[in-house]
Amino acid sequence: MSRPGDIPLVANARMYAVNPAVRTAWAALFGGVARRSGVTLTVIDHAAPAPLEELWSRPDLGLAFICGYPFAGGSFPVRPVAAPIPASPLAAGQPFYASHLMVHAESRIATLAESFGGRLGWTVAHSQSGFNALRSHLLPHWQGKPLYAQSVGPLVTPRRVIDALLAGEIDIGPLDSYVHDLLRAHEPETAARLRIVETTAPRPMPLLVASDTVDAATITRLREALLAAGAEAAMLLAGLRLSGFAAVERQDYDALLTDAHKADEAGYKAPE
The missing domain is CATH 3.40.190.10 (Periplasmic binding protein-like II)
Incomplete structure (x- = not known):
């Protein structure tokens, strides 16, 4: 039609x-x-x-x-x-992005391994940046048992992941790298309260x-x-x-x- x-x-x-x-x-x-x-x-x-x-x-x-x-x-x-x-350098002139695994800027978590045993946030099962990229990145560390004490989701949107991090509801969560670009440009005060621990492979x-x-x-x-x-x-x-x-x-x-x-x-x- x-x-x-x-x-x-x-x-x-x-x-x-x-x-x-x-x-x-x-x-x-x-x-x-x-x-x-x-x-x-x-x-x-x-x-x-x-x-x-x-x-x-x-x-x-x-x-x-x-x-x-x-x-x-x-x-x-x-x-x-x-x-x-x-x-952005991450995109390298192509229509590519990734997921940043983010923590609160004041978090003691410095590496991905240090987040294990804490509270992990995710968005929704049909999301690449908030679900699929996250589990693909964690897969090499997963040995058939949960890596985290609590898996918090669906949080649905990147903004809800940000809010959950800033409110202390989760310890680490995924954020679309392009959303992060926009935050740094238009909400630098919000971006400054977050910190990248690791970044997934570009997709x-x-x-x-x-x-x-x-x-x-x-x-x-x-x-x-x-x-x-x-x-x-x-x-x-x-x-x-x-x-x-x-x-x-x-x-x-x-x-x-x-x-x-x-x-x-x-x-x-x-x-x-």
């Missing part, structure tokens, strides 16, 4: 709208994409605790972030548009997708507008700590499924 390109579509950046200022920047970026592409996009709110699964299932979805892990699994009726390229970034009811020509227009965003949207991209966008395909995310399969085969079903 396809839909004409002039039918209004919705856009949402909830996964990376870390605070009101960043949410506004994403809305402005989407507005520019709409102008360049000629595709009508209406930015909508879909704040937590509204399930992301509902957003990813909308037939009028024009642009929204989806985590690479559920995208790779093909569980949602979406097509890739483009993925952001973080302006493909969450990507912007459209519903599979959107016709191919419209998706191409949206993709081209994102890929060409550099010159016109330079200040917005700088504020969002991005160097641009890249075209991606579903197979680019196969490594995430391989990671998950290894953990599942070992019997390590959830971070613990």
